[in-house]
Amino acid sequence: MTKEINRNNFNEEVLNSSKPVLLDFWAPWCAPCRMIAPVVEKISNELEGQVVVGKVNVDQERDLAMRFNIMSIPNLVIVKEGKVVENIVGFRPKEDLKNLLEKHIS
Amino acid sequence: MDRKQIIEIFPFMENIKGEYLDLLFKASKTVIFEKNQEMIKDGSKCLAIPFMLSGRIRIFKMSTDGREITLYKVNKGQMCVLAAICTLGESNYDVIVQFEERSLVLLIPKNIFVHLNDISKEWRKYVNKSTSTLLLNTIQKVGSVAFDDIEVRLYDYLKEHSQEVNILKITHEKIAMELGSAREVISRKLKQFEKEGIIKLSRGQIKILYKM
Numbered sequence: 001m002t003k004e005i006n007r008n009n010f011n012e013e014v015l016n017s018s019k020p021v022l023l024d025f026w027a028p029w030c031a032p033c034r035m036i037a038p039v040v041e042k043i044s045n046e047l048e049g050q051v052v053v054g055k056v057n058v059d060q061e062r063d064l065a066m067r068f069n070i071m072s073i074p075n076l077v078i079v080k081e082g083k084v085v086e087n088i089v090g091f092r093p094k095e096d097l098k099n100l101l102e103k104h105i106s
Numbered sequence: 107m108d109r110k111q112i113i114e115i116f117p118f119m120e121n122i123k124g125e126y127l128d129l130l131f132k133a134s135k136t137v138i139f140e141k142n143q144e145m146i147k148d149g150s151k152c153l154a155i156p157f158m159l160s161g162r163i164r165i166f167k168m169s170t171d172g173r174e175i176t177l178y179k180v181n182k183g184q185m186c187v188l189a190a191i192c193t194l195g196e197s198n199y200d201v202i203v204q205f206e207e208r209s210l211v212l213l214i215p216k217n218i219f220v221h222l223n224d225i226s227k228e229w230r231k232y233v234n235k236s237t238s239t240l241l242l243n244t245i246q247k248v249g250s251v252a253f254d255d256i257e258v259r260l261y262d263y264l265k266e267h268s269q270e271v272n273i274l275k276i277t278h279e280k281i282a283m284e285l286g287s288a289r290e291v292i293s294r295k296l297k298q299f300e301k302e303g304i305i306k307l308s309r310g311q312i313k314i315l316y317k318m
Contacts, residue, residue: 071146
């Protein structure tokens with residue numbers, strides 16, 4: 001299951017997470033974001049317990065988007081031990097994303 | 107990089123009201139992007155507009171068989187017009203925008219960019235000028251791609267890139283990507299230029315033998 005990430009739970013859910021975190025930066029008005037959403041949801045179910053999957057609504061969390069230097073959406077970011085290890089712009093097939101994530105699961 | 111240094115790179119900002127500049131610099135940040143980092147892809151929606159403080163962005167299209175053509179580049183002292191019009195027009199474009207070099211960028215959030223465009227005449231003037239310059243260059247480029255022989259386009263490419271250096275460190279593959287051609291075609295034409303004594307070819311570089 002994906003988690004809604006915001007300024008209040010960011011430190012706890014992302015920075016201090018012991019597992020890799022996949023962050024999906026999105027907005028309700030962004031059509032390509034709606035394409036990638038089911039892919040992210042599936043990954044969240046398939047890798048449950050191994051990774052944290054979070055969604056960041058950029059309209060509500062502008063500061064988080066700027067913090068991650070997000071220039072366009074959809075943009076997926078993988079964070080491990082508080083650091084960005086992958087930055088993916090645009091759509092990617094599920095298997096590509098899973099492979100990228102699995103690289104960071106220790 | 108401080109505010110004064112940024113204004114030296116974007117002199118039009120000198121004419122922007124102080125209170126608007128305060129707003130701009132409070133909301134923006136300078137960020138380093140690594141070479142090959144993608145910025146826009148597959149019709150993604152823009153959230154911030156990069157103003158180039160160093161480095162370069164390449165905007166290109168890719169065909170279904172993987173061939174590329176460079177549409178234009180954004181250099182130091184320029185803003186990414188595509189991101190700006192994508193933001194102002196709330197539309198998206200099926201191109202890839204990628205950092206061609208490690209770049210330092212002033213990243214301006216979409217809402218601040220749009221707000222400045224609403225309230226500042228000088229800001230609008232800069233945005234309009236940048237957009238019209240890009241439109242004219244793109245029209246010229248489309249004309250060249252449609253009507254000029256690849257030999258002419260290749261000669262123009264070498265001429266443009268040898269203004270400051272006489273040895274270009276570039277592969278035939280990369281030139282083909284820039285011009286939207288095949289590597290084999292570029293290699294054949296370069297060999298022809300070499301026979302004509304215009305250039306000297308060696309691995310990964312092209313020496314220009316006379317001022318083009």
